[in-house]
Amino acid sequence: MKRLVISIILIFSLLFAYSQQKYYCKNAYIGFISETPFITLKAQNKTVVTFINMNSGEVVFGVVMRGFKFKQALAEEHFYENYAETDIFPQAKFKGKILDFSKIVLIDKNEYEVEVEGELTIHGVTQSIKEKGNLIIKKNKIFAKSTFILHPEDYEIKIPTIVRDKIASEIIVRIEVLYEPYID
Amino acid sequence: MNCINFRYLLIVIALSVISLYSFSQQDELDSLLNLNIKDQPVPVIATFKSTRIITGHSIERMQQNDLDFRISHRFGKLNTGSYELFGLDYSSSYFSLEYGIFDWLMAGAGRATYEKTFNGFIKASILRQSTGKKSFPVSVSYLTGIYVNSLKYSDTSRTNYFSSRLSYIHQLLIAKKINRKISLQLSPVLIHRNMVKYSSMNNDIYSLGIGGRYKLTNRTSLNFEYFLINNVKDVGVSENNTFPLSIGFDIETGSHVFQLMLTNAPTMTENAFLGTTNGSWKNGDIHFGFNITRVFTLNKKEKEYEAISD
Numbered sequence: 001m002k003r004l005v006i007s008i009i010l011i012f013s014l015l016f017a018y019s020q021q022k023y024y025c026k027n028a029y030i031g032f033i034s035e036t037p038f039i040t041l042k043a044q045n046k047t048v049v050t051f052i053n054m055n056s057g058e059v060v061f062g063v064v065m066r067g068f069k070f071k072q073a074l075a076e077e078h079f080y081e082n083y084a085e086t087d088i089f090p091q092a093k094f095k096g097k098i099l100d101f102s103k104i105v106l107i108d109k110n111e112y113e114v115e116v117e118g119e120l121t122i123h124g125v126t127q128s129i130k131e132k133g134n135l136i137i138k139k140n141k142i143f144a145k146s147t148f149i150l151h152p153e154d155y156e157i158k159i160p161t162i163v164r165d166k167i168a169s170e171i172i173v174r175i176e177v178l179y180e181p182y183i184d
Numbered sequence: 185m186n187c188i189n190f191r192y193l194l195i196v197i198a199l200s201v202i203s204l205y206s207f208s209q210q211d212e213l214d215s216l217l218n219l220n221i222k223d224q225p226v227p228v229i230a231t232f233k234s235t236r237i238i239t240g241h242s243i244e245r246m247q248q249n250d251l252d253f254r255i256s257h258r259f260g261k262l263n264t265g266s267y268e269l270f271g272l273d274y275s276s277s278y279f280s281l282e283y284g285i286f287d288w289l290m291a292g293a294g295r296a297t298y299e300k301t302f303n304g305f306i307k308a309s310i311l312r313q314s315t316g317k318k319s320f321p322v323s324v325s326y327l328t329g330i331y332v333n334s335l336k337y338s339d340t341s342r343t344n345y346f347s348s349r350l351s352y353i354h355q356l357l358i359a360k361k362i363n364r365k366i367s368l369q370l371s372p373v374l375i376h377r378n379m380v381k382y383s384s385m386n387n388d389i390y391s392l393g394i395g396g397r398y399k400l401t402n403r404t405s406l407n408f409e410y411f412l413i414n415n416v417k418d419v420g421v422s423e424n425n426t427f428p429l430s431i432g433f434d435i436e437t438g439s440h441v442f443q444l445m446l447t448n449a450p451t452m453t454e455n456a457f458l459g460t461t462n463g464s465w466k467n468g469d470i471h472f473g474f475n476i477t478r479v480f481t482l483n484k485k486e487k488e489y490e491a492i493s494d
Contacts, residue, residue, distance in 0.1 A: 049217055062218070182216075
């Protein structure tokens with residue numbers, strides 16, 4: 001009888017321990033900047049959805065492309081209509097893993113520099129990427145941020161010669177997420 | 185209970201629980217992602233490349249704080265022959281400044297060569313075509329404006345009224361972006377001219393505009409525009425008025441749009457091209473023309489994202 005009770009408690013604690021380890025954010029921030037001598041274009045998306053699983057180190061991001069807002073309305077319209085072609089490719093996705101995630105201990109004020117590797121799909125094209133990021137544990141939340149560079153032509157985003165000088169070939173992307181525990 | 189059997193059972197249960205969880209987690213994050221990305225109404229954008237289909241208005245408006253500077257030219261008739269450089273020696277022009285007050289309301293003012301007409305208008309968005317959640321099939325806008333003929337009075341011996349110089353427009357623009365390449369628009373329009381030349385002429389013009397575009401590449405399109413006029417025999421100085429028919433080619437380059445066209449209507453304000461067009465394509469009364477627009481974004485307060493880490 002005692003063994004039965006202990007085994008039931010053990011099983012439930014296993015279940016409990018596993019389900020506690022997912023974190024999410026539904027209004028994560030992704031911004032990008034295209035800087036050229038002619039014009040600087042900035043876009044911000046504050047509706048990015050992302051989940052992290054601290055048991056396996058898996059990370060996913062879902063980005064609604066129409067969530068990117070520009071200061072110049074015409075730049076925004078051209079981004080949706082001509083470059084990102086959001087009517088055909090409404091979302092961008094990332095599926096990857098934090099390398100070395102087991103070193104992360106979820107104690108307040110711990111800071112880690114991590115590498116995330118995975119597949120990024122933009123404009124229907126998937127590329128493998130590996131980038132660095134920072135995690136800062138804040139009480140029961142995880143603050144994650146990363147800055148890296150993407151190239152439009154890697155994702156078959158065509159920039160015609162007429163406007164070639166107005167759009168940078170290296171786009172600086174910045175991600176900031178405040179993950180909260182996800183309760184099933 | 186047998187000791188060995190019990191431990192064995194415990195291990196099996198624990199292992200199956202662990203394996204069950206690690207197996208489902210691979211796809212679990214992905215399905216959680218799909219559940220949480222909200223399905224939202226997606227407003228249809230870029231139905232046309234600029235605020236005019238060719239000469240008449242399109243459903244497009246200036247966004248808030250955007251300023252459009254437009255220059256339009258219509259040259260003479262191609263059938264005037266090589267001496268007149270196929271009409272290029274003569275030109276009539278129109279220029280305007282058009283501004284987005286709100287995303288749904290724009291206002292503009294301009295001046296045309298024809299009858300030295302000043303005009304002002306507002307164009308308001310009433311309904312937006314959208315896909316996604318709560319989709320809506322068409323976009324509808326309303327245009328209203330006033331035209332002022334600023335020619336000197338031809339007969340100063342009679343009493344001349346300022347109101348005689350005025351004409352008005354009420355136009356409904358109903359457009360649908362059918363797919364990536366094709367957009368169509370219907371524009372019923374009413375023009376009222378306070379004073380017309382002869383009493384046999386009707387002060388009111390009832391017309392239905394039919395326009396559309398076919399996108400050739402991401403930045404170029406082929407446009408057409410046709411205005412049916414209900415009382416066409418009564419609106420002009422003779423009974424020879426015809427329906428304005430235009431074919432155009434749009435080129436978009438960043439913040440400019442160049443619209444090149446062939447049309448039988450040599451004027452650019454609605455009161456003029458609906459009321460005075462009497463050329464016919466069959467006879468070669470075709471005018472080459474263009475519109476150039478340049479959009480400036482005026483200083484807009486950018487809501488910078490406040491980074492959490494700062």
